[in-house]
Amino acid sequence: MPDVDGFVREVRRQYGMRPVIPLEFPIEIGDIGTIANDGVWKPISTIRHRFNCFPARISRMVEDRVWAGCSPNGDVRFETFKNGEVSPLIARADRAKARAEIEFNSGNAFVFAAGGLTIRRAVELDDVIDKIHLAYHTRRQRPEEGRWYKDYVFVFEVADAQRFTAMLAEADGTRVAVMSRGANGPPSAPERLASVVRFGPGSEDLHHINQRDASGRFYRAYKLRSEVLERWREEPATRSRGVFTFEWPTASFEETFSEV
Numbered sequence: 165m166p167d168v169d170g171f172v173r174e175v176r177r178q179y180g181m182r183p184v185i186p187l188e189f190p191i192e193i194g195d196i197g198t199i200a201n202d203g204v205w206k207p208i209s210t211i212r213h214r215f216n217c218f219p220a221r222i223s224r225m226v227e228d229r230v231w232a233g234c235s236p237n238g239d240v241r242f243e244t245f246k247n248g249e250v251s252p253l254i255a256r257a258d259r260a261k262a263r264a265e266i267e268f269n270s271g272n273a274f275v276f277a278a279g280g281l282t283i284r285r286a287v288e289l290d291d292v293i294d295k296i297h298l299a300y301h302t303r304r305q306r307p308e309e310g311r312w313y314k315d316y317v318f319v320f321e322v323a324d325a326q327r328f329t330a331m332l333a334e335a336d337g338t339r340v341a342v343m344s345r346g347a348n349g350p351p352s353a354p355e356r357l358a359s360v361v362r363f364g365p366g367s368e369d370l371h372h373i374n375q376r377d378a379s380g381r382f383y384r385a386y387k388l389r390s391e392v393l394e395r396w397r398e399e400p401a402t403r404s405r406g407v408f409t410f411e412w413p414t415a416s417f418e419e420t421f422s423e424v
Contacts, residue, residue: 166332166371167272170235172203175276179231181283181323181382183276187330187373190380193286194218195319199385199424211318217295219320220288227281227323231382232355239273242266244350253339253365263341263364264350268333278381279358280326289320289417296388296420298408300396314393317424321384328378329357332371340366386421 168185175183184191185204196214197207212218234240244264248257253265266275286292331340341364342357344350351357363374392415400411 166334167274168204168332169202170272171274171276171330171332174233174236174274175231175382178233179382181321181384183330184381184383187332187371187381190378191319191322191383192380193222193284193319193322196316197319197385198315199317205383208316211292211295215292215295215299217292219286219292220290221286223285223287225283225285227283229281230277230279230355230358231281231325232277232353232358234275234354235270235273237270239270240266240268240275240354242352244352253341261343261364262350263343264352264356265339265341265366266331268331268338268340268370269336271333271335271338273338274330274332275354275357276328276330277354277357278323278325278328278378281323283321283323286320290414293414293417293420297396297410297414300393301401301408301410314388317385317387318421319383319385320421322380323382325358325378325381327358327360327376328381329361329374330372331367334369334371338366338369340364340370340372385424387424388420389422392420 172182172185189205191205194211195207196209196211197205199205242264245251245260245262247262248260250257250260251265254260342351342361343364345360345362348359351361361374402409
């Protein structure tokens with residue numbers, strides 16, 4: 165198995181957002197789920213389905229940088245070859261195209277690149293907070309698909325990539341050939357993987373993705389703060405003809421949620 169946890173931690177350390185695991189799984193603003201200890205996202209529902217609400221506005225910001233990186237311990241090595249040059253991976257000259265061969269010297273090694281990024285962020289969340297607040301107070305009366313649970317994780321920010329490539333080794337000594345479809349030659353560094361590339365021999369030994377228009381591949385997730393739950397437990401509330409009225413005003417986003 166690849167080192168999913170190390171991959172998630174390194175991407176988050178560098179760029180402040182989590183990559184979605186499984187790699188092929190798109191995530192969206194309003195998704196609800198849990199995050200396993202190894203960083204794997206486990207979907208449950210959405211705030212639209214569970215609480216009948218959605219953020220009032222979504223902001224968009226274009227990210228000029230290419231997000232790229234690899235294992236921090238030097239376990240990933242790029243080697244480029246010209247047409248006709250053989251290697252341990254491709255031994256016949258007539259099959260040896262111009263390429264990079266990426267060697268993973270550890271089963272925990274990884275490399276990734278994402279280019280053409282747009283970050284989407286939920287703003288104006290008062291209605292969402294009010295609906296979650298109401299669901300908490302009515303949780304014992306709600307049907308199973310509408311109930312509230314304290315381990316919910318809420319997605320309020322995602323990043324889309326025009327190009328997204330990631331490779332996670334599954335064994336020591338894994339080697340993969342990568343060819344470029346552009347005019348810039350074989351990719352010689354992680355950031356070059358954000359161009360148009362295709363995998364060659366060796367890719368079957370990797371957990372990998374190579375996709376264009378990769379929507380929702382990075383995200384920020386939040387849980388309700390323990391302080392707000394304590395407040396809601398003590399909060400005076402009245403119910404008249406099925407309508408709840410709360411004594412205290414809606415808490416701000418920062419008072420309600422903390423990033424996980």
